[in-house]
Each structure stands twice: as structure tokens, then as C-alpha cells.
Amino acid sequence: MSFLDVLYFIIxxxxxxxxxxxxxAIGGVFTERxxxxxxxxxxxxxxxxxxxxxxxxxxxxxxxxxxxxxGLIVAMAFGMLMASILAxxxxxxRADQTVSGVAINMLGLAAAVFIxxxxxxKGQTDSISQRFSRFDVPFLSDIPFIGxxxxxxxxxxxxVAFAVVFIAWFVLYKTPFGLRIxxxxxxxxxxxxxxxxxxxxxxxxxxxxxxxGGIGGAIFAQAIAGNFSASTISGQGFMALAAxxxxxxxxxxxFGAALFFGLAQSLSVVGNAIPYVRDIPPVILAILPYALxxxxxxxxxxxxxxxxxxxxxxxxxKR
Amino acid sequence: MSSRTQNFLVPIISIIxxxxxxxxxxxxxxxxxxxxYIALWNGIFGSSYNFGETVRTIIPYVFAGLAVAxxxxxxxxxxxxxxxxxxxxxxxxxxxxxxxxxMIIHLPLAIxxxxxxxxxxxxxxxxxKARLGVxxxxxxxMMNYIALRSINPLIAAVTDGAERTPxxxxxxxxxxxxxxxxxxxxxxxxxxxxxxxxxxxxxxILEKTTRGYELKAVGFNKNASEYAGMNVKKNIVLSxxxxxxxxxxxxxxxxxxxxxxxxxxxxxxGIGFDGIAVALLGANQPVGVFFAAILFGSLKNGGINMPxxxxxxxxxxxxxxxxxxxxxxxxxxxxxxxxxxxKSKKEVK
Numbered sequence: 001m002s003f004l005d006v007l008y009f010i011i012x013x014x015x016x017x018x019x020x021x022x023x024x025a026i027g028g029v030f031t032e033r034x035x036x037x038x039x040x041x042x043x044x045x046x047x048x049x050x051x052x053x054x055x056x057x058x059x060x061x062x063x064x065x066x067x068x069x070x071g072l073i074v075a076m077a078f079g080m081l082m083a084s085i086l087a088x089x090x091x092x093x094r095a096d097q098t099v100s101g102v103a104i105n106m107l108g109l110a111a112a113v114f115i116x117x118x119x120x121x122k123g124q125t126d127s128i129s130q131r132f133s134r135f136d137v138p139f140l141s142d143i144p145f146i147g148x149x150x151x152x153x154x155x156x157x158x159x160v161a162f163a164v165v166f167i168a169w170f171v172l173y174k175t176p177f178g179l180r181i182x183x184x185x186x187x188x189x190x191x192x193x194x195x196x197x198x199x200x201x202x203x204x205x206x207x208x209x210x211x212x213g214g215i216g217g218a219i220f221a222q223a224i225a226g227n228f229s230a231s232t233i234s235g236q237g238f239m240a241l242a243a244x245x246x247x248x249x250x251x252x253x254x255f256g257a258a259l260f261f262g263l264a265q266s267l268s269v270v271g272n273a274i275p276y277v278r279d280i281p282p283v284i285l286a287i288l289p290y291a292l293x294x295x296x297x298x299x300x301x302x303x304x305x306x307x308x309x310x311x312x313x314x315x316x317x318k319r
Numbered sequence: 320m321s322s323r324t325q326n327f328l329v330p331i332i333s334i335i336x337x338x339x340x341x342x343x344x345x346x347x348x349x350x351x352x353x354x355x356y357i358a359l360w361n362g363i364f365g366s367s368y369n370f371g372e373t374v375r376t377i378i379p380y381v382f383a384g385l386a387v388a389x390x391x392x393x394x395x396x397x398x399x400x401x402x403x404x405x406x407x408x409x410x411x412x413x414x415x416x417x418x419x420x421x422m423i424i425h426l427p428l429a430i431x432x433x434x435x436x437x438x439x440x441x442x443x444x445x446x447x448k449a450r451l452g453v454x455x456x457x458x459x460x461m462m463n464y465i466a467l468r469s470i471n472p473l474i475a476a477v478t479d480g481a482e483r484t485p486x487x488x489x490x491x492x493x494x495x496x497x498x499x500x501x502x503x504x505x506x507x508x509x510x511x512x513x514x515x516x517x518x519x520x521x522x523x524i525l526e527k528t529t530r531g532y533e534l535k536a537v538g539f540n541k542n543a544s545e546y547a548g549m550n551v552k553k554n555i556v557l558s559x560x561x562x563x564x565x566x567x568x569x570x571x572x573x574x575x576x577x578x579x580x581x582x583x584x585x586x587x588x589g590i591g592f593d594g595i596a597v598a599l600l601g602a603n604q605p606v607g608v609f610f611a612a613i614l615f616g617s618l619k620n621g622g623i624n625m626p627x628x629x630x631x632x633x634x635x636x637x638x639x640x641x642x643x644x645x646x647x648x649x650x651x652x653x654x655x656x657x658x659x660x661x662k663s664k665k666e667v668k
Contacts, residue, residue, distance in 0.1 A: 039398075039456070085645070093649035098396055098456055102595050103644040110637030117632035118348050234586045235464050245457055286468035290461040294443075297453045306454070 006274055008148050010263070013270055015150070018262025019161040020045070020220035024240035025247065025254040026168045027212030032249055033172065034205030035185035035309035036090050039101025041213050042237025043108025044082045048075035048217025050112035053228040054119065056128040067130040068222045072215050079214015080207050082108055087206040091199050094313040105237075113230050124229035132157050132223040157219045164212065168251040181205050185307035188314040198314045216240065242293040249307060261289040325657055329650045330600050334614070337643035341635055354629040359636070362624025363617045369624065371502025374511055375577055377616030379404070381514040382569035383594025384601060384608040385521050386562045390455075391603045392525060393558035394538040395448070399459025400566040401591030402466035403440040405584070407433035407567025409470060411574035412581040413477055415487025422490040429491040430513070430571045437567015438560045440466065445559030449552035455559070463587060471583045483582035493576040508576030515609075517568060522605040524561070534558050566591065593619070596644045615640060 024041050031038040052071035060067045086104050089095040116125055137151040172178035183191040184201045192198050217233060225232045243261055247253025268285035271277040277285075342352035363373050383400050390397035397403075411433035418425065444458040471482075478484055493508040525531040536544040537554045545551050569590060574581055597615050601607030622636030646653070 037456075039460075089645055089649050094651045095645070095648035098398070099595065099599060099648040100645060102398070102592055103641045103648065106592060106596075106637055106644070107641035110634040110641060114344075114348075114632050114634040114638060117634065231586050235467070238460055238464060241457070242461060281472070283469050283472040287465045290464045290468070293461050294447070294453075294458050297457060298447055298451050299453075 010266060010270070010274065011149050012153060013266040014259060014263035015158050016155060016262070017224070017265040017269075018259045019155065019158050019223070020216040020236060021240045021243055021258040021261055022161040022216075022255055023164060023219060024213045024216035024237060025243040025258050026164055026251055027209035027216065028241055028244035029168065029172070029247075029249060029251050029254050030181065030205045030212070031202075031209040032244065032310050033185045033307055034181045034202045035188060035307060035312065035314070036087075036202050036206055037097040037101065037311040038083075038086065038206065038209050039098055039241070040082070040086050040104030040108070040237075041209070041240055042233065042235070043101075043105035044079045044210055044213035045217030045220065045237040045240075046105075046108040046112050046233045047082050048079045048214030049221035049225070049233050050116060050217075050228045051075050051078040051214070052218035053125050053128060053221050054116070056130060056222060057125060060128070060130050065130060068128075068132050068218075071222055072218050075214040075218030076211045077214070079212070079217070080210040083206050083210020083213070084203075086210075087203045090313065091202045091206070094315065097311050097313070109230065112228070116228060125227045127227045128222065131226060132219070155223055157223055161219070165251055165255040172251060182307070184314075185309055188309050188312075192314070192316065202314075213237070213240075239289055242289060245306075246293050246296045260292075264288045325654055326602065328657060329653050330602070330611075330647055332653050333600070333643050333646035333650075336646045337639045340642050341639035344638060345631060345635060350629065350631045355625055355631045355635065358625045358628035358631070359618070359621040361628060362621030365624065366503065367501065368503035368505045369620070371498070371505025371507035372623075373617050373620040374502075375505065375507045376620040377612050378508075378510040378514045378576065379569040379572045379590050380593060380597055380612035380616040380619075381609060382517055382565050382572060383590050384597030384612045385517055385605065386565035386569065386591075387594045387598035388601060388603040388605070388608050389521055389525075389565060390558055390562035391598060392538050393534045393554060394541070395445075395555065395558055395562070396456050397441065397444075397459055397559065397562045397566070398456055398595070399441060399444060399462045399563075399591070400569070400594045401587045401589070402459070402463035403437040403563045403566035404570040404573075404588065404591050405463075405466040405470050406440045407437035407570030408574045408581050409473060409570070410436035410567070411491075411571040412484045412487060412579075415491035415575055416485045416580070417477070418491075419488060420490060425488065425490040426493070426575070429487070429575055430568065433567040433571030433574065434564040435567065437570060438564040441559045441563020441566065442556065445556040445563075448559070449555040463591070467584060467587055470581075474581060474583055484580045486579045487575060491575055492579055493572070494579065506577050508572075510572040510576040513568070513572070514612075517565065518605045518609045521565070521608075525605070530557070566594075569594070593640065596640055599644060599647050 024045055028038055028041055052075040055074040056067050056071045063070050082104060086100055089100040090097045117123060132155050134153040134155060137154060141147045141151040180196050180201050184198050188198045220236060221228055221232060239261055243257040244254045246257035264285050267277055268282050345352040345355045362369055364370055386400045387397055411429045414429040414432040440462060444455045444462060447453040447458055448455045474484060493510050495509055498507045525535060533549045533554050536549060537551050541551050593615055597608055597611045601611035618636050622633035625631040625633050
């Protein structure tokens with residue numbers, strides 16, 4: 001296998017695995033930038049995955065090939081529902097954000113499996129018949145080198161993820177709303193003094209993360225897994241969290257980190273077919289994203305600073 | 320209302336609210352909440368077998384709760400109990416089957432190995448926090464997944480590719496024919512005595528030793544402790560290490576008592592996350608943790624009976640536990656309501 005063949009083989013597969021992580025990580029960027037730690041991304045992804053699969057199985061006759069796309073919207077709604085629980089607890093009720101995030105994870109998994117058992121009388125759903133399918137992007141796939149790498153046999157969801165990264169960057173850094181989110185996350189009291197509604201801004205940011213996390217889970221379920229069970233989402237949400245930190249709380253950074261983690265994931269799946277990679281024990285590839293995150297946090301890859309007010313409930317009038 | 324009564328009332332109210340919401344969820348889903356909770360009760364106390372199984376479920380919960388609570392007292396959030404537990408589980412199982420020693424050496428050695436490995440797994444986030452100021456929450460989460468992703472290759476490595484280790488030798492097992500015979504052959508084991516010792520040890524360290532005082536002081540105010548001449552960094556590492564040792568012991572209970580081996584895992588066992596619930600509800604006090612572990616362990620084991628007897632998926636129990644955590648974490652609101660109620664009563668008078 002030549003080097004180019006390896007690239008053609010590994011890059012699309014890496015992007016394929018990265019898309020759900022990109023989505024969810026961008027969601028994480030929004031909440032953390034607003035000063036709310038969202039450990040609950042995993043639970044939100046689980047709910048997104050379950051709701052999209054249930055929707056897909058139930059309404060496939062009505063929507064036909066559009067089903068997975070409508071499924072994304074359904075997952076988005078349920079992701080926001082989960083996130084709103086976190087928002088109420090963490091923003092209004094001043095609950096410990098990490099503890100409520102852990103509770104969201106537990107609740108998400110339990111509720112999803114509960115409902116699946118309620119509907120199907122078993123812990124695992126059937127496989128969906130309408131998945132996201134691959135297609136060649138017209139014209140672009142004919143470009144030499146770049147075409148086969150990015151535009152041949154591509155998933156449309158991948159491009160959605162790319163678009164979301166760009167939109168997130170634009171919103172956070174080029175709009176007043178983004179400035180408000182960042183201000184609230186760095187110094188809520190100063191932001192409050194300037195007339196920004198801290199609670200409202202944080203609510204919106206948490207809901208955005210719920211929407212993106214739900215979509216991330218739905219992409220994973222409808223493009224990669226194909227069904228839902230308790231172990232469909234195992235750690236992807238935490239990997240998204242890691243990607244966000246590895247990417248230094250920046251949309252583009254999170255994007256790069258998610259791509260890299262996708263590469264590690266895909267290598268651990270398809271690595272057997274590639275020379276050299278074959279010789280690396282799979283366990284190394286499996287733990288690589290997590291180990292790298294720790295190394296990144298330890299400051300060996302530049303200093304990563306969390307938004308200052310991240311994890312601290314804002315109480316008006318308290319210094 | 321004094322804050323003491325409130326501290327006691329908040330967890331109780333959280334539990335009641337959690338159970339009420341659980342009942343609502345069951346009713347909305349078309350199940351009978353009464354049948355559901357009767358099945359839950361029977362699952363906990365219904366037979367000597369169920370009771371024995373309940374006790375064995377509670378044992379690792381005690382240790383997981385102690386682990387989270389201990390770190391919390393020093394102001395550290397150890398979400399990594401899950402990973403430390405897995406590694407401790409493996410260590411105990413390995414020592415249990417790989418060596419042949421008299422029981423008086425073998426059993427303590429296996430337990431000690433689990434505590435040591437758990438401590439080592441927690442040492443990494445501890446030292447990173449102390450030396451480089453890296454937030455322990457993220458590092459411990461990552462350590463969980465490193466443990467999960469490496470446990471199956473580890474099991475394969477020590478067993479020539481098998482998916483589970485051989486059973487531990489009799490000399491390293493906590494199981495007893497006596498306990499099994501009085502509980503209708505449940506998996507109840509002597510670990511409950513070790514769990515009680517664990518509770519006493521944590522109480523002793525925190526309340527009766529200078530070191531424990533320092534650990535708590537660091538939890539209250541790092542700068543003040545530093546100013547008073549305490550070594551904050553050392554205390555942070557020590558707190559994580561002791562917390563990890565407790566977590567490792569939780570794994571030892573599974574390895575030497577419940578399962579007598581370790582099998583390949585596809586997802587985290589969940590005991591460590593439930594330990595957060597236990598610690599939170601137990602207000603990070605050793606005795607509180609003990610009772611909270613009894614509650615959550617009972618709920619968890621009783622829930623297994625719910626699908627058979629009432630047709631309710633046992634995930635309802637996890638939903639209830641998650642809701643209890645949410646309510647307990649939102650204690651601010653419950654206190655606020657209690658305050659309002661207290662005030663309005665006074666006005667009536």
C-alpha cells in the first residue's frame with residue numbers, strides 16, 4: 001500500500017469518526033465559554049442518539065430518505081431538553097456544576113434505556129434502515145488529491161460539522177452575542193455591570209451545547225452505530241470534552257483536536273490494514289486521545305487556560 | 320430553622336422528591352408505581368437471598384462513597400473512582416489467582432494490592448494538580464477511560480488471551496459458606512466487615528489525626544493553610560492517594576467477594592459514579608456515606624427485581640438516583656423554600 005493509498009484510506013475514515021465529536025465539542029466550547037462546566041455532554045449525546053434512532057425506526061415510512069435528517073432535529077430538541085435541566089440546576093439553583101453534570105449523564109443513560117425498553121421491550125433497538133449514506137460531491141470530487149481525500153464517498157453530516165465549526169467561530173468571535181458569552185465566562189460581575197444578563201446568556205449557551213450534543217449523538221447513532229443500546233455511546237461525550245480542552249476552549253482548536261481523536265479512533269479500528277500502524281498495539285491507539293489530553297493539560301503543549309469563571313455559579317452582589 | 324436541621328433535612332427531602340418523581344415517571348409510562356415500589360421493596364428485603372445480594376451491592380458503594388467523600392474534604396473532586404476501582408479490581412484478582420499463599424497472608428496481600436494500585440492511579444491526577452495546577456476533574460475522567468481501554472488487554476495479557484481471569488484461590492476469597500448458607504446462596508461476603516472498618520478508618524484519619532486536620536484545613540482554605548505552614552501540595556497528593564486507595568478497595572470487594580475474578584468490560588462499571596451520589600447525599604461524612612451507601616446499594620439491588628415482579632425496567636432506579644443527586648446538589652433552593660416556610664410559620668404566630 002503506497003503512502004497515498006494509506007492517506008485516501010485513513011483520512012476519510014478519521015473525518016467520519018470525528019464528526020460527532022466535533023459537533024459535541026463545539027457545544028462544549030459554548031457552555032464553558034459562558035462559565036458553565038458541562039460534564040453532562042455524554043448524557044446529552046446518549047439522549048440524542050436514542051431519540052434519533054427511535055424517531056428513525058418509527059417514522060421511516062413517512063419521511064423516507066429524509067428520515068435521518070429529521071432525526072437530527074428531533075435529537076437536537078431532546079438534547080436541549082436535557083441541557084435545560086442542567087441549566088436550571090447550574091444557573092438558577094446554583095448547584096455544583098460538575099455534580100449536576102454527572103447526574104445528567106446518569107439520567108440520560110437511564111432515561112434512554114428506560115424508554116427503549118418501554119417501547120421495544122428489549123434493551124437494544126433494531127437496526128435502522130435509513131442511515132446517512134455516502135455520496136460523491138459533484139465537481140469537487142474530481143479535484144486531484146483533495147477530491148478523493150475529502151469529497152469522494154463523503155458523509156453530508158461531515159460537511160454539516162465543518163459548517164458548524166465555522167459558524168461557531170464566527171458567532172463567538174465576530175458577533176456581539178459571542179462577546180457576551182465570553183465576557184460572562186471570564187468575568188460575570190463585570191459583564192453584569194455592563195448590562196449583560198448573565199443568567200440568560202448562560203442559559204442560551206447551555207441550550208446551544210444541548211442542541212449540538214444531541215446532534216452529535218444522533219450523527220454517531222445514524223451514521224456509525226445504526227441502532228441504540230446502553231453501550232452505543234461509551235465515552236464519546238467525554239472524548240468531546242477532552243477535544244474541547246485539548247483545543248484550548250477555541251472552536252478551531254476543538255475542531256483540530258476532534259479530527260485528531262477521530263484519527264486515533266479510526267486507526268484503532270482499521271489500523272490492521274496499514275503497514276507500521278499494524279505494529280502499534282491497539283491499546284496504545286485506544287488510550288492515545290485520553291493520554292494526550294492529560295499531557296496537553298499538564299502544559300506540555302502550550303498553556304491551556306480555562307475561562308476564568310468556568311464552574312462558578314454567579315451570585316448577584318457577591319464579590 | 321437552624322442550619323443543622325437543614326443539613327439533615329435537605330438529603331431527606333431530596334430522597335423523597337426523587338422517589339415521588341420516580342413514581343410520576345412510572346405512572347406516565349403506564350406502569351403502576353405502587354407495584355413498582357413494592358417490587359423494589361421485595362427486591363431489597365423480600366427474601367434472605369435478596370437481602371444477601373443487597374448487602375453485597377452495598378459493600379463497594381461504601382468504599383466508592385468514602386473515596387469521593389475523602390477527596391472532597393480536601394476540596395478535590397475525584398471523578399476517577401471508576402478507573403481506580405477497575406485497576407484495583409484487576410490487581411486484587413491477579414494477586415488472588417496468580418499466587419498460592421496461606422490465607423492469613425494471601426487475603427491481606429490481595430486487598431493491599433488493590434488499595435496500592437488504586438492509590439497509584441489517583442496519584443497521577445494528584446501530583447498533576449499539586450505541581451502543575453491541572454484540574455483534577457478532567458484528568459480523573461481521562462484516567463477512567465485509560466483504565467477502561469487498557470483493562471481488556473491487561474486481562475488478555477495475564478491469561479493468554481482469555482476474556483476473564485481464573486477464579487481467585489480460596490485463600491484470597493472473601494466468600495464464606497456460612498454467609499452463603501444463611502442467605503440462600505447469595506454472593507454476600509465478609510467484605511461488609513472491611514467496609515465498616517473503612518468507615519472507621521476515614522473517621523479516624525479526619526477527626527483524630529493531625530494529618531486529617533491538615534487535609535480538612537486545605538479543603539476549607541488553601542491560602543490560610545499555606546500561611547499556617549501546612550504543605551498544601553503534599554496534602555493534595557495525599558488526599559488523592561488515600562481516596563484512590565478507598566476506590567481500589569471497592570474494586571477488591573468485587574474481585575475477592577462478589578465475582579471472584581475480573582472479566583472484560585465494554586463500558587465503565589458505574590459504581591464510581593454512583594459513589595459521587597453516595598458521597599453527596601452523605602454530606603462527605605463517613606457515617607453519612609455509610610447510610611447513603613446503604614440507601615443507594617439497596618435501591619440498586621432492589622431494582623433488579625422490578626422487571627420480574629412489576630414489569631418496570633430497572634433503569635427507573637438509576638433515574639431516581641440521578642434525580643436525588645440533582646435535588647441534593649440544588650440544596651440551595653430547598654434551603655430557600657425551608658427558610659420561607661419557617662418564616663411564614665413565625666408570622667402566623
